[in-house]
Amino acid sequence: MKKKKAKKRLLELIEKLQKNFPVSENVHLYMKCMRNRLGRTIYSEKKNYQIYINPSSDYEHQVDILMHEWAHIRVIDEMIHNDHGAAWGIELAGIYKSIHHDFRKKIK
């Protein structure tokens, strides 16, 4: 998939996530090549969240990265103590289930 189209689809996914797994601030998406990183999230001085996704990974992987980062935002308080703790895992499981619901039905 072309980079522009991938970003457009990720932005549509963010709209869905904001409806079903709301977060307190606006979320901006940046496609950025990072060394040794596939994704990261920053809480900026402008009081919004900035999700960075490495465009070198394929689209399906970018979706995984987005869900991973979204779960971080949902449990931002826990992040201070434990990046991938229980609350984060529960959030990711909920997000993952909703995004891959159709896929799971097909493989049954």
Ligand SMILES: [Zn+2]
């Ligand atoms: Zn993480």
